[in-house]
Amino acid sequence: MADDYFAFFGLPEKLTIDADDLERRYLGLSWKLHPDNFVNAEEFERNLSLERSSQLNDAYRTLRDPVARVEYLLARKGVRKEGQTKQQAPPELLEEVFELNESLEELQMARESGGDGNEMKALRDRLQAAGKSFEEKLAEVDEELTAVCAEWDAAIDANADEAKRSTLMARMNEILNRRSYIRNLVSNVSRELEESATA
Amino acid sequence: MYSEKVIDHYKNPRNVGSMPKNDPEVGTGMVGAPECGDVMRLQIKVNPETQVIEDAKFKTFGCGSAIASSSLATEWVKGKTIEDALQIKNTDIVRELSLPPVKIHCSVLAEDAIKAAIGDWKSRHSESASEPQASAASPKAE
Ligand code: FES
Numbered sequence: 001m002a003d004d005y006f007a008f009f010g011l012p013e014k015l016t017i018d019a020d021d022l023e024r025r026y027l028g029l030s031w032k033l034h035p036d037n038f039v040n041a042e043e044f045e046r047n048l049s050l051e052r053s054s055q056l057n058d059a060y061r062t063l064r065d066p067v068a069r070v071e072y073l074l075a076r077k078g079v080r081k082e083g084q085t086k087q088q089a090p091p092e093l094l095e096e097v098f099e100l101n102e103s104l105e106e107l108q109m110a111r112e113s114g115g116d117g118n119e120m121k122a123l124r125d126r127l128q129a130a131g132k133s134f135e136e137k138l139a140e141v142d143e144e145l146t147a148v149c150a151e152w153d154a155a156i157d158a159n160a161d162e163a164k165r166s167t168l169m170a171r172m173n174e175i176l177n178r179r180s181y182i183r184n185l186v187s188n189v190s191r192e193l194e195e196s197a198t199a
Numbered sequence: 200m201y202s203e204k205v206i207d208h209y210k211n212p213r214n215v216g217s218m219p220k221n222d223p224e225v226g227t228g229m230v231g232a233p234e235c236g237d238v239m240r241l242q243i244k245v246n247p248e249t250q251v252i253e254d255a256k257f258k259t260f261g262c263g264s265a266i267a268s269s270s271l272a273t274e275w276v277k278g279k280t281i282e283d284a285l286q287i288k289n290t291d292i293v294r295e296l297s298l299p300p301v302k303i304h305c306s307v308l309a310e311d312a313i314k315a316a317i318g319d320w321k322s323r324h325s326e327s328a329s330e331p332q333a334s335a336a337s338p339k340a341e
Contacts, residue, residue, distance in 0.1 A: 094229050094230070094238055095229060097231070097236075098229060098238050102258075181231055181233070181236040181238065182236075185236070
C-alpha cells in the first residue's frame with residue numbers, strides 16, 4: 001500500500017482528483033501520523049510514524065499536481081522509465097524548440113557582452129512573441145492531457161480491459177513527452193526575459 | 200557531482216557548431232530527451248566513397264552531462280565508418296564520463312543523436328544517389 005499513492009488516500013486510480021477532498025484526506029492522515037500522538041509509543045512505532053509521514057507528504061505533493069499525478073501513474077505501470085523513453089517528439093517541435101533556444105542564446109550573449117540596445121530590444125521582442133506562442137502551446141497540451149485523463153477515468157469506471165488502458169497510457173505518455181519540451185522552453189524564455197529586462 | 204571529464208568537455212566543448220543541413224554529404228540528427236525537455240543536434244559529414252565520418256559538429260541545449268556526452272560523441276565518431284559509429288553505446292559514454300544514474304538519459308541523447316544523424320545521411324544519400332539513375336532512366340522510357 002505504501003507504494004501506491006492512490007490507495008494511500010483511499011482513492012481509486014483515477015486522474016481527476018478534487019483538490020479539497022484530497023486535502024481533507026491528507027490532513028486527516030497527517031493528524032493520525034503526527035509525532036505528538038506517538039510521544040509515549042515504542043521507538044519503532046515512532047519511527048514508523050515518521051516514515052509514513054514523509055511518504056504521506058510525497059504522496060500528497062504528487063497527487064495534488066495534475067501532471068505529476070499522470071507521471072506517477074505511468075511510472076508505476078512501467079510506461080515511463082528514466083533513460084528508456086525512445087519515443088521522440090514530433091521533429092517539427094524539436095526544430096522549433098531548438099531554434100528558439102538559439103535565439104535565447106543570442107540574447108544571452110548580447111546581454112553578457114553589453115550588446116547594442118536596439119539589437120537587444122529586437123531580440124527581446126522576437127523572443128517575447130515566440131514565448132507567448134509556446135505558452136499557448138502549453139495550454140493546448142494541458143487541455144489535451146485533461147481530456148485523456150477524463151477518458152482514463154471513464155475507462156476505470158467501466159472496468160475497461162488492459163488493451164484500452166494501455167492505449168490511453170500511451171497517449172498520455174506521448175502528450176507528456178511533448179509537454180516537457182514546451183514547459184522547459186517556456187521557463188527558459190521567461191527567465192531570460194527577466195534577466196535581460198534588468199540588464 | 201560532475202566528474203573531471205565532464206567538466207573538461209563542458210568548459211572546452213569540442214566541435215561545437217553547425218554544417219549546412221542541405222549538403223548531401225551531411226547527416227543531421229535532431230533529438231530530445233522527454234525526461235527533461237533538453238534538445239541536441241549532431242551533424243556528421245561522411246565521405247560517400249569510404250563511408251568514413253570526416254567531420255562532426257554538435258549543438259546542445261541541455262545540462263552539463265548532455266553537453267559533455269555530445270562533445271565526446273563527436274570526438275568518437277570522427278574517423279570512424281558509419282557502421283562502426285553505430286556501435287557506440289550510451290553505456291560507453293556513461294563509463295568514459297563516469298555519469299551517475301540520474302544522468303543516464305543525457306548519454307542516451309547522444310547515442311540517439313549519432314543514430315539519427317547516420318539515419319539522415321543514409322536516407323539523403325540514397326536519394327541523391329538514385330537521382331542520376333532516375334534521370335538516366337527517363338530518356339530510355341520516352
Ligand atoms: S538533464 Fe536533460 S539531458 Fe541531461
